[in-house]
Amino acid sequence: MKLIHYGDVENTPVAIEGASKVRMRVLISEPDGATNFRMRLFEVGPGGCTPYHKHPWEHEVFVLEGKGAAVDHKKNRCPVGPGSIVFVPSGKMHNFVNTGEQTLAFLCLVPTDEVRKWREE
């Protein structure tokens, strides 16, 4: 059993195109023995956002703190805050925008590469 506090996990800037003021901690992943899905924690600074993009896998999101918007494939901006749950289906455009003055923090889980490959076969 692995037991840690998220604050002890490295908080890495997300450098991909379209990401602004985004950092990510990989909390649980393959090296832990997690072969099916990964747990990550994202922090988006005030004025920042994740890329507006799509990909062939889903997101399961739980918002921990802050104030923001989840933007859907029709560019609808849906307000989110602590306790909000978002399911982004595979293949749909989406992003997360910080609309507040504090950090927007959320868990975002994705299938591992192995599961993605199995799904695509």
Next chain:
Amino acid sequence: MKLIHYGDVENTPVAIEGASKVRMRVLISEPDGATNFRMRLFEVGPGGCTPYHKHPWEHEVFVLEGKGAAVDHKKNRCPVGPGSIVFVPSGKMHNFVNTGEQTLAFLCLVPTDEVRKWREE
């Protein structure tokens, strides 16, 4: 895209043997299009616990609030609180115990039946 607040999801008593003062909300699952893993939120009342058991799938846990212990396969009681992350590998005995005076709340994600079946084949 599905967007809800966890408080709007039905909170069902967990009636399985060994569970005490446990309630569960299924936040994201197959009817939402989530074919790989499910997000559930558990609430354990003061003095309560989840069953000490094992099963052939993993848990990915994020503690939201309260004070408790994650018990491992050697019966070690590891303290947990808000922000604790627990990975319980498949096949290992485990449970979660509320050791505080408030509700212990945590997210617990598991692979869906389809992924479990694929893994076991």
